[in-house]
Amino acid sequence: MRFNFDAKSVAIALAVAVLLVFGIFPIALLVIDAFIVDGHFSLDNFREVYVNKSNLMAVWNTVKASGLTMLFSTAISFPLAWLVGRTDLPFKNVFRTLIITPYMIPPFIGAFAWGYLANPRIGYLNQWIRAVFPFFEQGPINIYSMNGMVWVLVLFYFPFSFLSISRALEKMDPSLEEAARISGAGPLRVLRNITIPLTAPAIAAGALLVFVAVASAFGIPSIIGGQARIQVVTTRIISYVYVGTTEAMHEATALAVVLLMLSIAVLWFSNWYLAKREYFTLAGKSTRPTLVELGPWKWPLVAVFAIVCFVFAILPIMALVMTSLVKTMGRGFAFDNLTLDVWRSVLADDATWRTLRTSLYSSVLAATGGTLVGLLIAYLKVKTRMRFRTIPDFLATFTNATPGIVLALGLILAFSGKFGLNLYGTFWILVVAYFVRHLSYAVRQAAAALEQVHPSLEEAALSSGASWLRLFKDVTIPLVGPSVVGGWFLVFMPSFYELTMSVLLYSSKATPAGYHLYHLSSYASPQSAAVLSVLILILVLIGNLLMRWASRGRVSL
Amino acid sequence: MKRFAVVLSLLLVLSTALAGCGGSSGSSSNPSSGSNTTTPPATSGQSSGSTSGQTQTASGPSGSIMIYTSIYPDIINLVSPELEKAFPNLKVEWFQGGTEQVTAKMAAEIEAGKIGADLLMVADPSYYVYLKNRDLLMSYKSENFDAVAVDKDTEGYAYTGVRISNVVIGYNTNLVKPEEAPKTFRELTDPKWKDQVVIVDPTLSGTALVSTYALSEKYGWEYFEQLRDNGAVIGGGNSSTETKLVTGEFKVAVILEENLLKVKDRGEPVDIVYPEDGVIIVPSPIGILKTTQNAEAAKAVVDWWLSPEGQKAIVTGWMHSVRTDVESPKGAQPLASFAPGAMKVNWEDLAARSGEVKDKFVEIMGTK
Numbered sequence: 001m002r003f004n005f006d007a008k009s010v011a012i013a014l015a016v017a018v019l020l021v022f023g024i025f026p027i028a029l030l031v032i033d034a035f036i037v038d039g040h041f042s043l044d045n046f047r048e049v050y051v052n053k054s055n056l057m058a059v060w061n062t063v064k065a066s067g068l069t070m071l072f073s074t075a076i077s078f079p080l081a082w083l084v085g086r087t088d089l090p091f092k093n094v095f096r097t098l099i100i101t102p103y104m105i106p107p108f109i110g111a112f113a114w115g116y117l118a119n120p121r122i123g124y125l126n127q128w129i130r131a132v133f134p135f136f137e138q139g140p141i142n143i144y145s146m147n148g149m150v151w152v153l154v155l156f157y158f159p160f161s162f163l164s165i166s167r168a169l170e171k172m173d174p175s176l177e178e179a180a181r182i183s184g185a186g187p188l189r190v191l192r193n194i195t196i197p198l199t200a201p202a203i204a205a206g207a208l209l210v211f212v213a214v215a216s217a218f219g220i221p222s223i224i225g226g227q228a229r230i231q232v233v234t235t236r237i238i239s240y241v242y243v244g245t246t247e248a249m250h251e252a253t254a255l256a257v258v259l260l261m262l263s264i265a266v267l268w269f270s271n272w273y274l275a276k277r278e279y280f281t282l283a284g285k286s287t288r289p290t291l292v293e294l295g296p297w298k299w300p301l302v303a304v305f306a307i308v309c310f311v312f313a314i315l316p317i318m319a320l321v322m323t324s325l326v327k328t329m330g331r332g333f334a335f336d337n338l339t340l341d342v343w344r345s346v347l348a349d350d351a352t353w354r355t356l357r358t359s360l361y362s363s364v365l366a367a368t369g370g371t372l373v374g375l376l377i378a379y380l381k382v383k384t385r386m387r388f389r390t391i392p393d394f395l396a397t398f399t400n401a402t403p404g405i406v407l408a409l410g411l412i413l414a415f416s417g418k419f420g421l422n423l424y425g426t427f428w429i430l431v432v433a434y435f436v437r438h439l440s441y442a443v444r445q446a447a448a449a450l451e452q453v454h455p456s457l458e459e460a461a462l463s464s465g466a467s468w469l470r471l472f473k474d475v476t477i478p479l480v481g482p483s484v485v486g487g488w489f490l491v492f493m494p495s496f497y498e499l500t501m502s503v504l505l506y507s508s509k510a511t512p513a514g515y516h517l518y519h520l521s522s523y524a525s526p527q528s529a530a531v532l533s534v535l536i537l538i539l540v541l542i543g544n545l546l547m548r549w550a551s552r553g554r555v556s557l
Numbered sequence: 558m559k560r561f562a563v564v565l566s567l568l569l570v571l572s573t574a575l576a577g578c579g580g581s582s583g584s585s586s587n588p589s590s591g592s593n594t595t596t597p598p599a600t601s602g603q604s605s606g607s608t609s610g611q612t613q614t615a616s617g618p619s620g621s622i623m624i625y626t627s628i629y630p631d632i633i634n635l636v637s638p639e640l641e642k643a644f645p646n647l648k649v650e651w652f653q654g655g656t657e658q659v660t661a662k663m664a665a666e667i668e669a670g671k672i673g674a675d676l677l678m679v680a681d682p683s684y685y686v687y688l689k690n691r692d693l694l695m696s697y698k699s700e701n702f703d704a705v706a707v708d709k710d711t712e713g714y715a716y717t718g719v720r721i722s723n724v725v726i727g728y729n730t731n732l733v734k735p736e737e738a739p740k741t742f743r744e745l746t747d748p749k750w751k752d753q754v755v756i757v758d759p760t761l762s763g764t765a766l767v768s769t770y771a772l773s774e775k776y777g778w779e780y781f782e783q784l785r786d787n788g789a790v791i792g793g794g795n796s797s798t799e800t801k802l803v804t805g806e807f808k809v810a811v812i813l814e815e816n817l818l819k820v821k822d823r824g825e826p827v828d829i830v831y832p833e834d835g836v837i838i839v840p841s842p843i844g845i846l847k848t849t850q851n852a853e854a855a856k857a858v859v860d861w862w863l864s865p866e867g868q869k870a871i872v873t874g875w876m877h878s879v880r881t882d883v884e885s886p887k888g889a890q891p892l893a894s895f896a897p898g899a900m901k902v903n904w905e906d907l908a909a910r911s912g913e914v915k916d917k918f919v920e921i922m923g924t925k
Contacts, residue, residue: 033668054920112797121806144790223797226758227790231923239760239919243912244660244684246668328824329803405661412665425673504662508650519630519653525823526800 008384008468015376016392018369023399023436025419026410033413034253045254058231059258061146065221065232066214066262068150073158073210074203080308081166082195083301087292095305096166097544101313103159104540105320106497106517108219109533112526113316114152115223116323118143122332124319144228152220155312157213160441161206163490164448167483168202169195171452187292205448208270209441212263212401218500233259234403241405249409256406263401267394317537324530346531351516356539359513362427363495366434367442370491371484373435374442379476381443382450383458393443400440404500407437411505427510430502434495441494445487449480485547492543497536618854619646625663625674627656627763627841628720632874639870643861647854655794656680656763667693675849676858678719680841681763685716686908688844695845697856701863705879707840718840719862721877721892723814724768726830727799732808739809741834742772745784752788755807760915761794764813768837770907770914771900775835781921791922802827815875818888831890835900838892840879 037044049055080099084092102110117125120142130136142148176198180190196203218234225232233255240252294301326332327339346352377392399407411433415423423429457479461471477484499514506515513536521529626633633651640649652659656679666672672693677685688694694715702709707718726745728738739745745754757765772780792798795813802810803825814836817829843862845855861867868878875886885891907914 052916054916054923057923119806122804223793226793229791229923231919236919239915241661241664242657242760243915244657244664245687245912246664248912249661249664249668328826329800331826332804409661409665412662413669416666416669416671418669418671424669424671503654503658504665507652521796 008472011469011472012376012380012384015373016380018373019377019392019395019399019436019439022432023439024395026414027399027402027407029413030249030253030406030410031257034250034257037250045250046257049251049254050258054231055233055236055255058233058236061225061230062215062233062259063262065146065150065153065225065230066211069153069157069214070161070207070211072150072154073161074207076154076308077158077161077165077206078196078199078203080305081162081169082191083305085166085169086195087294088298089294089305090298090302091305095309097541098309098313100159100162101537101541102156102316104493104537104544105156105316106219106499106514106533106536107156107217108223108499109320109497109517109521109529110156110316111152111220111223112521112529113319113323114143114148114155116319117315118148120144124322124333125315143224146228146230149220149224149228149230152224153214153217155316156220157210157217160209160213160490161203163486164202164206164209164444165199167445167486168199168448168452171449171483172198201451202448204270204273205444208266208397209444211266212397212440215259215262216401216403218403218405237403238405241409252409253406256403259401259403260398263397264394267397271390317534320530320534320537324527324534326527329526342525342527343531346520346528346535351511352532352535355511355513355516356535358427358430358510359496359498362430362510362512363434363492363498365431366438366495367488367492369431369435370439370442371446371488374439374487374491375446375477375480375484377443378446378450379472382447383455383476393440393447396440396443399436400438402437404433404437404498405504408433408501408504411436411501424505425507425509427507429505429507430510430512433501433505434491434498437498437501438491438494441490442484442487445483445490446480449483450476453479489544489547493540496540497533617644617646618851618857620851620854621648621650622675622849622851622854622858623650623652623673624676624678624858625652625659626678627654627659627680628678629874632870635873636867636870639866640858640861643866644854644857647857649858655761656684657761660684660763667691672846672848674846675851675855676843676845678841678843678862679763680722680839681766681911682716682718682840682842683767683904683908683911684763685710685842685844686904687911689713689715690908693847695847695849695852695855697845697859699856699860699863701860701880704882705863706881707838707879709842716842716844717859717863718879719843719867720841720871720874721879722764722839722841723831723877723895724764724771724811724837724839725814725817726832727802727810727812727817727827728830729802729805729808730826730828732805735828738828738830739832740830741832742811743776743780743834745789745809745811746780746787748787750787750809752790753808754784754787754789754810755792755798755801756784756789756811757795757798757813758791758793759918763841764795764837764839766911766914767839767902767907768811769918770910771835771837771902773914773917774902775900778917778921781918785922814889815886818875818886821888829889831895833898835898836895837902838896838899 034045035041035043083089084096089095117123118141120126120138123141123143126141129140143152172195177190177194180194185193216234218238221230221232222235222238225235237252237255240248240255322333324342325338325340327337331337377396380386380389381393411429412424415421415429415432423432453476457475458471461475466474497514497517498512499518502512502514503518506512513532517529517532520532630653633653637649652662652674654662659679663672663674685694689710696714698714699717702714702717705717707721709717726739726742739750744750759766759769790807792801792810795816798810798812799816799820801807802812803820814829817827821827843859845852845859849855863879865880865883868880868883872878872883872886877885877889877892
């Protein structure tokens with residue numbers, strides 16, 4: 001028994017140490033720097049930053065955009081996840097894949113796509129609408145507004161809450177619902193009194209992920225918000241960083257602290273909320289939820305779902321494909337203005353494949369490391385009674401809430417060899433950056449899954465004489481396996497196309513695809529950037545399909 | 558489990574296939590290729606006795622050298638083979654990003670006490686003033702120094718102009734007739750151009766920082782307030798602003814001449830106005846970092862950039878040469894035709910106030 005305890009502690013301690021060294025240490029270095037002016041402790045940087053009216057406005061905009069995105073994401077996620085997970089909706093597997101496709105599109109490319117679709121003057125959508133209703137002179141859809149920005153943010157960040165909720169729905173112990181049904185409750189009543197309360201942790205976890213992810217997002221706010229004159233905290237931070245002086249870097253960090261505070265507040269709230277209840281829905285019995293029959297609603301709902309999928313997934317991809325095929329952007333999409341030349345040149349370019357390979361390796365490593373460490377940290381939080389057990393989870397969220405660019409600067413400071421470890425300028429700095437930035441997705445995913453595993457299963461294993469390692473390997477991991485693989489993908493995908501940190505951390509030896517994408521969009525042409533993003537999308541989709549096939553449908557996004 | 562094995566082997570096959578793709582074409586023209594060279598990178602060992610980089614043989618400098626730059630990758634592709642020819646024993650490595658990204662990276666490296674660059678080629682001249690004031694630039698008077706006709710550090714020889722970018726007005730020829738196109742920056746505040754003007758963000762682009770500074774010095778910050786009230790919009794960096802002009806989302810843009818020349822040559826419907834109230838000329842410098850481990854090579858590369866060969870590469874990249882004996886890029890007006898009326902920029906002042914300029918711009922343009 002003593003040995004069991006030790007193996008567990010060692011594994012968990014290692015996971016926490018990795019997080020501390022690679023995630024917290026670099027950020028701490030920067031934050032400490034922000035408090036030092038001319039070699040003395042000072043609050044001048046903070047005073048400077050938080051007196052500035054534009055910054056306060058930006059804080060408010062961040063709260064507003066993140067809050068609205070969180071609300072709308074949760075509001076659409078639950079019904080969609082319920083339809084896919086708990087009903088006999090036809091084609092639900094296709095819908096399931098389509099609906100989360102936006103997560104596989106790099107957000108800043110998605111923002112460009114929506115710019116092409118819905119800018120008020122020449123957006124494809126607005127042109128079509130005007131063709132049908134000629135009385136509109138401009139618009140009517142203006143993507144460059146707060147509403148437009150929230151719309152795009154919801155599209156790209158709601159998969160966090162969708163995945164979280166649908167996982168919980170699929171795993172739920174159906175006996176409670178069955179009991180309610182047998183006692184005469186209607187489907188809606190069951191939903192309201194049983195299903196929703198039982199999935200509350202997953203709903204909250206998903207909402208939290210959305211909020212934190214949006215608050216630290218940069219691509220969409222900079223592209224959509226910039227033109228709409230909406231400043232958010234991340235875009236302000238980047239402005240400071242790009243001043244390029246040491247002083248401005250400290251001001252950027254001082255401003256980043258507000259994001260960290262926001263995430264602390266949200267995390268604290270969700271811990272407090274979840275601590276009030278105890279959920280175990282996955283016990284050791286057969287768990288195949290009965291599907292709700294939709295009856296006459298079946299086909300209307302298919303139609304609704306199809307429209308939603310079309311707007312969420314197909315439209316932006318269409319915009320990208322259309323862009324990738326035009327000869328000159330000036331003439332738009334016309335049949336005599338189409339060419340495959342851009343595709344040919346991007347496919348023939350050595351750099352395309354080399355950067356994709358670098359991204360593949362670095363994100364596979366980051367995702368695998370993230371899944372392992374994430375699982376242990378989640379285990380520590382959910383399944384042990386150690387003191388301070390929730391702190392590592394919290395720290396992971398913290399590194400996730402740190403804007404990528406700030407994290408990248410911290411990594412440069414910490415791993416240039418000044419403190420013994422020299423990763424800067426190598427391939428490994430990318431792995432570390434992706435790992436640290438996206439770790440919390442794996443933790444959340446694993447924690448949500450572990451929360452549903454009843455302790456009786458582990459107790460059974462332990463009392464049959466299994467060691468902790470054995471228990472972990474043979475009981476815990478198989479039970480949470482599919483969720484954990486889902487978490488792997490959640491880390492893998494944003495790492496695969498990561499842009500913000502890559503732009504600062506790449507080196508001639510290790511150039512990732514995200515940097516190449518950025519470089520194409522800023523220096524080559526929008527067409528070649530569109531080709532590369534379609535290419536990335538295809539690769540990620542193939543990966544997802546392979547995963548599903550290999551696991552016989554149990555694992556997929 | 559069998560299926561997972563299949564997937565794993567597929568992945569293996571895929572990655573070897575990808576590796577094959579990378580190696581097959583084998584052209585070393587790309588800036589970020591060259592992973593198969595054996596020369597150690599310049600960034601790796603600051604402390605170790607760095608004699609290897611400084612040995613100079615009959616065939617020119619050897620070792621390796623790292624250039625941080627904001628010049629466009631297509632120009633890097635263009636000059637890489639030329640540099641290889643001129644310096645067969647030298648491995649030239651590049652870090653390429655927007656000026657503001659490069660300076661952010663530099664800021665972190667300065668803080669960490671480990672500057673990775675030997676040579677710096679970013680757009681904004683005021684940044685060199687900043688570096689010089691912090692005593693980070695090496696004094697070097699190139700053999701070609703006297704041939705350079707633009708802004709250069711004639712006191713400390715810390716930096717020299719190496720390429721010239723110009724901020725001008727571009728218009729979409731599908732939507733605006735040449736005779737109707739705006740003649741001046743001032744005119745863009747006219748109701749005639751209501752909601753039709755897109756400008757570049759000075760927090761993202763070094764040249765836009767210069768133009769923002771120059772315009773605010775000439776017309777005061779009211780100019781930007783009027784632009785805003787006239788519905789002018791920030792289009793992001795130069796490239797995304799270029800796209801908004803080309804697609805006709807906006808009729809008129811305040812943007813770099815080189816972007817316009819490039820897309821015009823590609824057949825896009827744009828043309829250039831050299832504003833009568835003054836083109837904003839940005840003579841982007843080159844400078845050697847004091848911390849370089851390979852000063853000989855750095856000096857030789859600076860000489861090359863300022864030579865007629867190096868300058869021709871600049872012109873192929875749609876920028877103007879700093880030498881008078883190299884002609885203008887295709888489709889551009891000669892520098893001499895608009896240089897006399899160009900807006901004056903005080904680089905020292907801008908170096909001291911760049912943060913303030915960005916703040917003020919964001920404060921004005923970022924509110925409705």
